[in-house]
Amino acid sequence: xxxxxxxxxxxxxxxxxxxxxxxxxxxxxxxxxxxxxxxxxxxxxxxxxxxxxxxxxxxxxxxxxxxxxxxxxxxxxxxxxxxxxxxxxxxxxxxxxxxxxxxxxxxxxxxxxxxxxxxxxxxxxxxxxxxxxxxxxxxxxxxxxxxxxxxxxxxxxxxxxxxxxxxxxxxxxxxxxxxxxxxxxxxxxxxxxxxxxxxxxxxxxxxxxxxxxxxxxxxxxxxxxxxxxxxxxxxxxxxxxxxxxxxxxxxxxxxxxxxxxxxxxxxxxxxxxxxxxxxxxxxxxxxxxxxxxxxxxxxxxxxxxxxxxxxxxxxxxxxxxxxxxxxxxxxxxxxxxxxxxxxxxxxxxxxxxxxxxxxxxxxxxxxxxxxxxxxxxxxxxxxxxxxxxxxxxxxxxxxxxxxxxxxxxxxxxxxxxxxxxxxxxxxxxxxxxxxxxxxxxxxxxxxxxxxxxxxxxxxxxxxxxxxxxxxxxxxxxxxxxxxxxxxxxxxxxxxxxxxxxxxxxxxxxxxxxxxxxxxxxxxxxxxxxxxxxxxxxxxxxxxxxxxxxxxxxxxxxxxxxxxxxxxxxxxxxxxxxxxxxxxxxxxxxxxxxxxxxxxxxxxxxxxxxxxxxxxxxxxxxxxxxxxxxxxxxxxxxxxxxxxxxxxxxxxxxxxxxxxxxxxxxxxxxxxxxxxxxxxxxxxxxxxxxxxxxxxxxxxxxxxxxxxxxxxxxxxxx
Ligand code: BGC
Numbered sequence: 145x146x147x148x149x150x151x152x153x154x155x156x157x158x159x160x161x162x163x164x165x166x167x168x169x170x171x172x173x174x175x176x177x178x179x180x181x182x183x184x185x186x187x188x189x190x191x192x193x194x195x196x197x198x199x200x201x202x203x204x205x206x207x208x209x210x211x212x213x214x215x216x217x218x219x220x221x222x223x224x225x226x227x228x229x230x231x232x233x234x235x236x237x238x239x240x241x242x243x244x245x246x247x248x249x250x251x252x253x254x255x256x257x258x259x260x261x262x263x264x265x266x267x268x269x270x271x272x273x274x275x276x277x278x279x280x281x282x283x284x285x286x287x288x289x290x291x292x293x294x295x296x297x298x299x300x301x302x303x304x305x306x307x308x309x310x311x312x313x314x315x316x317x318x319x320x321x322x323x324x325x326x327x328x329x330x331x332x333x334x335x336x337x338x339x340x341x342x343x344x345x346x347x348x349x350x351x352x353x354x355x356x357x358x359x360x361x362x363x364x365x366x367x368x369x370x371x372x373x374x375x376x377x378x379x380x381x382x383x384x385x386x387x388x389x390x391x392x393x394x395x396x397x398x399x400x401x402x403x404x405x406x407x408x409x410x411x412x413x414x415x416x417x418x419x420x421x422x423x424x425x426x427x428x429x430x431x432x433x434x435x436x437x438x439x440x441x442x443x444x445x446x447x448x449x450x451x452x453x454x455x456x457x458x459x460x461x462x463x464x465x466x467x468x469x470x471x472x473x474x475x476x477x478x479x480x481x482x483x484x485x486x487x488x489x490x491x492x493x494x495x496x497x498x499x500x501x502x503x504x505x506x507x508x509x510x511x512x513x514x515x516x517x518x519x520x521x522x523x524x525x526x527x528x529x530x531x532x533x534x535x536x537x538x539x540x541x542x543x544x545x546x547x548x549x550x551x552x553x554x555x556x557x558x559x560x561x562x563x564x565x566x567x568x569x570x571x572x573x574x575x576x577x578x579x580x581x582x583x584x585x586x587x588x589x590x591x592x593x594x595x596x597x598x599x600x601x602x603x604x605x606x607x608x609x610x611x612x613x614x615x616x617x618x619x620x621x622x623x624x625x626x627x628x629x630x631x632x633x634x635x636x637x638x639x640x641x642x643x644x645x646x647x648x649x650x651x652x653x654x655x656x657x658x659x660x661x662x663x664x665x666x667x668x669x670x671x672x673x674x675x676x677x678x679x680x681x682x683x684x685x686x687x688x689x690x691x692x693x694x695x696x697x698x699x700x701x702x703x704x705x706x707x708x709x710x711x712x713x714x715x716x717x718x719x720x721x722x723x724x725x726x727x728x729x730x731x732x733x734x735x736x737x738x739x740x741x742x743x744x745x746x747x748x749x750x751x752x753x754x755x756x757x758x759x760x761x762x763x764x765x766x767x768x769x770x771x772x773x774x775x776x777x778x779x780x781x782x783x784x785x786x787x788x789x790x791x792x793x794x795x796x797x798x799x800x801x802x803x804x805x806x807x808x809x810x811x812x813x814x815x816x817x818x819x820x821x822x823x824x825x826x827x828x829x830x831x832x833x834x835x836x837x838x839x840x841x842x843x844x845x846x847x848x849x850x851x852x853x854x855x856x857x858x859x860x861x
Pocket of ligand 1: 493
């Protein structure tokens with residue numbers, strides 16, 4: 145036994161089967177404390193004397209594993225007895241699961257990396273002495289009852305399987321300088337959702353409907369005979385005939401296979417997760433009953449801080465969808481979606497949604513970990529990979545995606561006021577802006593390169609996912625914006641910003657020369673939102689005109705959509721902003737709601753009017769990006785804003801904008817400086833404003849500003 149832990153692994157290849165490692169030891173003296181630190185190459189579940197050592201699931205979480213791997217620390221004193229048996233089962237997790245449809249065969253092979261664990265048990269005795277049991281060749285391994293576990297394809301368990309033939313672990317040559325203490329939020333089972341309906345489909349399938357799309361897994365209880373089989377498939381929606389559908393998971397099998405032991409048993413997967421609302425009971429030993437199934441939500445343990453409510457049930461459902469979308473995609477890394485063969489930390493999606501995310505939940509710690517992964521994954525040349533952790537290294541950095549490296553830390557700083565976030569990220573932010581400067585084809589713009597553009601814009605030419613806003617236009621606009629935020633960051637940190645101030649002026653000049661006119665909704669939106677247009681008011685007016693001429697149809701994609709309502713509201717077109725927000729026909733936020741959405745869809749018409757699906761190649765029903773409209777509701781509809789960019793709501797401006805098409809609307813945020821609540825209610829001809837602030841604030845109603853102290857206020861307007 146020594147203090148120095150070694151990486152250990154199986155001494156033979158176990159193929160698809162998940163290994164279990166064990167350490168047995170006796171305790172002869174009185175123990176006052178026992179601590180375990182542990183991590184694995186893959187997701188792990190640890191049990192001491194048959195009991196789970198923690199409610200942390202999918203440990204060790206997901207980081208840029210080659211550079212940073214978290215270990216967890218557990219107090220195991222209460223689980224200790226005189227004879228101890230610690231077992232650690234390791235699934236492929238994010239570390240080893242190949243992305244079936246996305247990775248090349250060669251890359252999939254490379255994902256077949258070693259499965260190992262690293263850890264140390266420290267026992268403190270009443271006599272003051274200590275004993276350390278570190279992972280080394282004296283630990284043993286065997287095949288576990290988990291016969292298969294992958295992120296995308298699911299889990300197979302043989303409950304009757306008894307591990308035999310324990311062998312000594314091998315020593316694995318794997319770096320230890322990548323090990324870091326747990327940095328992010330813990331991942332937990334945060335909610336249980338009861339099964340709502342049992343459906344027998346026209347095709348004769350038996351489905352359980354949980355009434356809500358969630359990310360996690362299904363727990364079932366069954367009284368069975370040894371060898372009975374259970375097979376569950378997951379899906380988000382039903383097809384237009386009411387049958388099970390999961391073609392949109394693409395190549396992710398997302399299935400659970402369970403071989404029963406004798407008697408009554410309750411089980412759920414523990415080394416993987418799924419995004420689903422429906423479960424198809426493909427095999428079950430008896431007639432299934434609703435009470436036998438519960439969905440368990442698995443999410444980073446983020447605290448809810450924001451609330452949105454109004455008089456319209458469809459809009460409230462949209463709010464609910466936005467919160468569920470966040471819960472479903474904040475599983476250790478901000479992901480695009482939780483279900484298909486992707487589930488990646490797409491930087492663009494996080495950039496689009498970060499402000500809403502930071503009002504809805506306390507995501508400071510969650511993002512800090514991800515920011516450190518952004519820094520770790522930044523390329524030599526300063527480029528930011530499109531997904532973090534970087535599973536797609538062959539993709540070129542894209543504007544609006546890579547800009548997440550600047551925009552997200554800035555927003556987290558603004559919302560929570562932690563300067564250290566900026567301090568930590570500053571070098572990475574700077575290198576990203578320098579990367580653009582060095583890779584553009586035309587100085588002071590960002591031309592050339594490969595970009596996702598206005599991804600999913602509805603003005604896309606046939607056959608393209610990209611809206612017709614110009615790539616170079618978007619890239620140059622974001623170049624300006626990131627440079628502007630970099631300057632603000634430098635000033636807060638007391639760094640010299642003069643070089644970037646010069647750069648910024650030149651970018652703006654070059655942008656104005658290059659783009660004297662704007663061709664699309666998104667181009668107008670970005671020109672105003674990033675203050676690049678010479679005449680902001682006129683550009684916003686032109687945008688309003690363009691939208692009206694188009695029958696009040698929103699055409700924007702990933703880059704335009706998060707800002708379009710802000711731009712309209714900020715320049716006197718509040719009415720049109722509400723028209724778009726409350727619109728029911730396609731394209732709109734409420735169209736999916738009217739078609740049964742319980743989370744935010746990737747496409748406004750993921751299911752179209754006639755019940756047809758978008759192509760299964762790209763049709764997620766849990767994609768939080770367009771949920772970014774929440775920040776317009778907090779900031780513009782309810783009017784809760786930072787005054788003069790004062791971080792953490794130290795100074796607040798409450799400037800609500802009511803609209804008669806709703807009877808009332810309210811929002812609240814628990815900020816680092818206290819609670820803020822803003823509500824407006826139509827009462828006859830008048831509007832009553834009910835505002836509560838726990839910090840000094842400025843309240844602006846109908847253009848009149850009143851400075852108030854912490855307290856509750858009612859205004860009429
Ligand atoms: C993802 C998006 C992502 C995009 C990049 C998609 O497959 O699901 O949300 O940002 O690729 O364009």
